[in-house]
Amino acid sequence: MVEEDADITEKAELEEDGYSxxxxxxxxxxxxxxxxxxxxxxxxxxxxxxxxxxxxxxxxxxxxxxxxxxxxxxxxxxxxxxxxxxxxxxxxxxxxxxxxxxxxxxxxxxxxxxxxxxxxxxxxxxxxxxxxxxxxxxxxxxxxxYPEFSAGRLMQREVVMGPEHWTVGQAIDFMREAEELPEDFYHMVLIDPKMHPVGHVTLGKILGAPRSQPLIELLEPGFRTFRVDESETDVAYAFNQYHMISAPVVDENDRVVGVITIDDAMNVLDEEHEEDIMRLAGVGEGSLADRVSDTVKQRLPWLAVNLVTAILASMVIAQFEDTIARFVALAVLMPIVASMGGNAGTQALTVAVRAIATRDLTGANVWRVIRREVLVGLANGLVFAVIMGAVGILWFGSPALGAVIGAAMVINLVIAGLAGIGVPVLLERVGVDPALASGAFVTTVTDVVGFFAFLGLAGVVLL
Amino acid sequence: MVEEDADITEKAELEEDGYSxxxxxxxxxxxxxxxxxxxxxxxxxxxxxxxxxxxxxxxxxxxxxxxxxxxxxxxxxxxxxxxxxxxxxxxxxxxxxxxxxxxxxxxxxxxxxxxxxxxxxxxxxxxxxxxxxxxxxxxxxxxxxYPEFSAGRLMQREVVMGPEHWTVGQAIDFMREAEELPEDFYHMVLIDPKMHPVGHVTLGKILGAPRSQPLIELLEPGFRTFRVDESETDVAYAFNQYHMISAPVVDENDRVVGVITIDDAMNVLDEEHEEDIMRLAGVGEGSLADRVSDTVKQRLPWLAVNLVTAILASMVIAQFEDTIARFVALAVLMPIVASMGGNAGTQALTVAVRAIATRDLTGANVWRVIRREVLVGLANGLVFAVIMGAVGILWFGSPALGAVIGAAMVINLVIAGLAGIGVPVLLERVGVDPALASGAFVTTVTDVVGFFAFLGLAGVVLL
The missing domain is CATH 1.25.60.10 (MgtE N-terminal domain-like)
Structure with missing residues (x-):
């Protein structure tokens, strides 16, 4: 019955937006x-x-x-x-x-x-x-x-092209006489006698020019080609960065062998975005359409990595069992320090992963960005140190406990900022996808540092 | 000095890929x-x-x-x-x-x-x-x-259009005589005498057809228009779903007032993806180019929400202070249960948020998806229950402790699956962006349930 009601509500919504x-x-x-x-x-x-x-x-x-x-x-x-x-x-x-x-x-x-x-x-x-x-x-x-994820796989093989000396009229006659034109094409590619690409002309320019005009005078600025073995990631980046609609693909001898259009690039971009989101969340290639057993298999490894991380953090706690036994308040408060560090680390790491993907984080600004994240961590840490200090005093009536948790908070948020940028940058340098692996590393750092700083300081100050 | 070395390494990389x-x-x-x-x-x-x-x-x-x-x-x-x-x-x-x-x-x-x-x-x-x-x-x-984020804002006002009775030759003559054609256009839109859109023809079709052919015979299938007040999200979804290149925009009287092209839609899609990633990570509109003070202001609210969450979890722990005082091992192990629940919840929630965004999660399958997530949680919970049971026995020599942590793990992973789907679906129904708010709710649930289940069971079984 509940299911039926839900369907009725949903029906109204879906029909309203008109797409689903x-x-x-x-x-x-x-x-x-x-x-x-x-x-x-x-x-x-x-x-x-x-x-x-x-x-x-x-x-x-x-x-x-x-x-x-x-x-x-x-x-x-x-x-x-x-x-x-x-x-x-x-x-x-x-x-x-x-x-x-x-x-x-x-x-x-x-x-x-x-x-x-x-x-x-x-x-x-x-x-x-x-x-x-x-x-x-x-x-x-x-x-x-061609290799998987290459321009060669992405391209369509039907290219509309003509010799560089053609006029608008010759191009139109050629297209009229062609037995079959591709379903989607946006440029005519001009080639020299060796099939090397010289440039391309938009169909709009061809339609707007007199028949006698040489095509070579109508070439688009910013013409780019891709090599068959170039990665589809680079292709998608270029389409997005330079607002391209289509571009020829050339083989190792710089001869035109195909063409890539914006809808292909859009698909790649879409898939890579999706992949980044899923990887950041520790979900392999999850889809709602997968079977339960497939989903379990996809998610289990990530949870296993998290378990190792969590056990490492527990080992840190175990070092302070005596301290905790004497001050149980520490057990109550310690997850707060770790949790805040984990969140701040995830914030910094997400910004870093995206900036690496969009090539906004490069050698030119990496040190400034790290400095910035440390300052952000410091500022946020000081704010929450004051708040948690007050909580420590009000809840447990202990200024010393308040000071300890405040200091641990500052330390952990600074480290979170540092790890949040540092881990993805280092992973990128050694050739690992930062979206894939950064989360586990950063959380390990913030958990370990959080528990160690809080319990360690407590051991020194309170005992 | 370090900075300089980094630049040299980076230089090689960047020049190699040729874009940055x-x-x-x-x-x-x-x-x-x-x-x-x-x-x-x-x-x-x-x-x-x-x-x-x-x-x-x-x-x-x-x-x-x-x-x-x-x-x-x-x-x-x-x-x-x-x-x-x-x-x-x-x-x-x-x-x-x-x-x-x-x-x-x-x-x-x-x-x-x-x-x-x-x-x-x-x-x-x-x-x-x-x-x-x-x-x-x-x-x-x-x-x-026009309202912000509407098709009216997105469109360009220059539309290449002609009366529905034109032939290919008339269209070409019109374009040749036009003083200025738009930089990017891919279709000629056909209109009736009242400016209502009848359909559109690709430039490729116009170029490939004889001058005498009526344009009306060359109309593209699946022609769609957007209303000026339609949301850019719907526009981007339609472009992506139906592989569109351009589509006219009409006013409230169904008259053509502009045109939207795929590059505009691609931009919107790109921004929305980015927004989803940033919101899932609790980063407002973060960018590396922002000043430190702006970044602090963006991230602080999310950390404050997390602090409230963490304090709620601490209050649960505080209910069990006596139990912890007698079994300090509980303090060592309890973050593991909460952490695993948080991770499993984030996995389910990320899949759900994306599926809602791509309209793959609808009234038609929501109950099946919830059932699926609960089963996934149960299966993963059982696997990690066995592992943690063994850890409890090997580390602390206590089968009872092993049983308690195992049972708590199963409970928390099932609840994580339920909350991971349920929270975003409910938020969507009440009109809140699930990417924005789901994380905090789901983590609160898994923290509270994790600590309560583990410490509560321990209180019953071990004391």
Whole structure:
């Protein structure tokens, strides 16, 4: 009953914003599946965008998903596969009848097929490659020969290009006579006789210029190319930094072999952001669509690392068992010092990780940034030292205890600022992703320093 | 000395990746500033992209920044202003001589001016508006009349459109005769006599079709428009979900008043990702370019919230002072239970916050997701219960203590999964950004439950 009420509330919200699938449509679709009413199912799914169908498939359970796909049959479109989360995609490919899969994939552009097959298990990969026509299969296999996460994998192979001496009129005639132009393209690339890129012209400029004008006079400023083996991270950074729309990809001989467009770069940027967030939180590649057992496997290692960290901190506490036995108030207050240090460290570390990712933190300013974080830690530490000093006095009636916790707070927040910047910078230098590993290190530092400073000072001052 | 070594290492890295500014160029620029060598400065800056100049200005200190800008003089370009971080932008605008500022802004497109002035303080805003020509100022003021973060603010006002009955030839002639076409445009929008949008045609399709073909036959499928008052979040979501390149913006009477392009949407998406990361970490709008005092002010409130959380947890511990006094081992082990709960909660909460942002967590699957998280918590809890049980026995020689910590671990990880999903979902329902506030709530729950379960069970079992 509760579930039903929630659905009703949600329905109103979703229909209001107009993008997500409405709960009403979803219920109708599931009802059609229950009753095996194929005509109704097709009628309901017809207006939906492939991306929304993919989202729906991710949101229903595996049993409904299977029945829905089987009933939908050959209507199943290749684009839906492209839009699915990786975990679900494997499952769906195995549910699809081979002839439906073959048909779905045959309509896709070659770079979408690459994107689809590169993450599949081998059996599914072969099933898809086998269903392609020869020319397409060769193209896909060529793309797969480039390293993973490279510009070569990201690019589409169809490039609209022309010789550098062409005029606007020649370019237009060429495009009119072309048998098939790519679905999305934004520039004509000019090349010299050796296929080296000379520059590119936007379609808008071609359309706005007289037929007799040489294309070379319309070249865009700030033209850039990428090498096939360049990392997709660098490509995405350049697109974002320089507001690019498309750029050619060249091979080791500087010959044009493909083109990357902004939507590809946007996908990469999106995935990397997501990865950073997930890694900072200690979640591997988590997705709601994963099975419980997969999620447990993803999260367990991070919790295990945290356990080691926590045990280290406990060992520090164990050194002060006698002190604690005489002043139990210390046990009550000690988590506060550690917790504040952990939070301040996480703040500094998140800013540092993002600044490294966006290349705002470099050799030119690293020392100034470290100095800044230490000062921030000092200032915040002094504020909370005063507050906690007061708490110590008011709660436990002990000025000495107040002084101890205040001093420990200042020490731990300064160290938190230092570790928060220092750890990700050092990890980056040794080639480890700072988003991945910084959290555990910083928390270890702030826990150990927090407990040691507080209990150690207490041992000296109070005993 | 240390700083210099670091710079040398960094230089090699930066030059290798080829995007960030090399340390060598930066030193040369600062040397030119030191010696007041304007010709050299201009020569060094000339090849740099505005985005790279902006990054450089963010990385040097305020003193060098001021001297550099004054020496650079009227070479200063409006695009550099667009690329600067907000905090630094205000400062730079006040350093620029009024006539340089006026000149810099006059060359910008109107939507860039809007983006520039909307975040400025009033004095700087007026200085810029005053420097615009009348027509431009009216356009900018019109855009500023739309609500902040709306499609109306995001759009550019120059739209390439034509009547629905035009042929390809008429469209090309129109564009050739246009006095000025927008810098970036990807579609021609077709409108009916009342200015209502009928659909749009890609420039590629126009270029590839014969002159006699009616444009209406070349319309793109999946055409969408946005209303001026729609939120930029919804716009960015739609661009990402449906792989859009550009879309017209319509007013309340469904008349075309502007167009939004993918680079605008990409910016919004980028900012929102960044905001989510920063909010999850309890960092307001942190940037490395902020002053120490600003950073302290941004982070202090989050640490204060955490302090309240930590004190609440301490109050729970205080209820068990007698138990701890008799078993100091409890003080040693109790942070482990709380820490593991906090980590597991953060994992679940991060997945939930992202799933809400990407609209993958909806009324259709919320109950299944909650069930899933509880099961994940249970499974992980059982694993760590066994491990910690063993630690309790091996370290403290007490099977009873091992059983207590194991049971507390299971309880806390289940609660962590429940709170990790439940808190962000509830916050979303009551209209609070889950990224902003979930962390504090979830940690409070896991700290309180962790200490209460562990110490409470210990009180019952061990005494």
């Amino acid at each position: 699938l409405s709960a009403r449509v979803l219920s109708a679709i599931l009802y059609a599946v229950d009753t095996g009413d194929r005509a109704k199912l097709i009628e309901l799914m017809e207006p939906l965008h492939a991306a929304d169908i993919a989202d729906m498939l991710e949101q229903v359970n595996a049993y409904d998903r299977r029945r829905l796909i089987l009933l939908y049959g050959e209507e199943f479109d290749g684009e839906i596969l492209s839009e699915l989360d990786e975990g679900i995609r494997d499952e769906v490919i195995h549910v699809l009848r081979p002839e439906v899969l073959a048909e779905a994939v045959r309509d896709m552009e070659s770079d979408d097929v690459v994107d689809l097959v590169e993450d599949l298990d081998e059996a599914a990969q072969e099933a898809i490659l086998a269903s392609l026509e020869d020319a397409d299969r060769v193209a896909v296999e060529k793309s797969l020969s | 500014l090399s340390a060598r160029v930066l030193s040369a620029i600062l040397y030119a500033v030191d010696t007041g060598d304007r010709a050299k400065l201009i020569e060094l800056m000339e090849p740099l992209h505005a985005a790279d100049i902006a990054d450089m200005l963010e990385q040097v200190n305020a003193y060098d920044r001021r001297r550099l800008i004054l020496l650079y003089g009227e070479e200063f370009d409006g695009e550099i202003l667009s690329e600067l971080d907000e905090g630094i932008r205000d400062e730079v605008i006040h350093v620029l001589r009024p006539e340089v500022l006026a000149e810099a802004v006059r060359d910008m497109e109107s939507d860039d001016v809007v983006d520039l002035v909307e975040d400025l303080d009033e004095a700087a805003q007026e200085a810029i508006l005053a420097s615009l020509e009348d027509a431009d100022r009216v356009a900018v003021e019109k855009s500023l009349s």
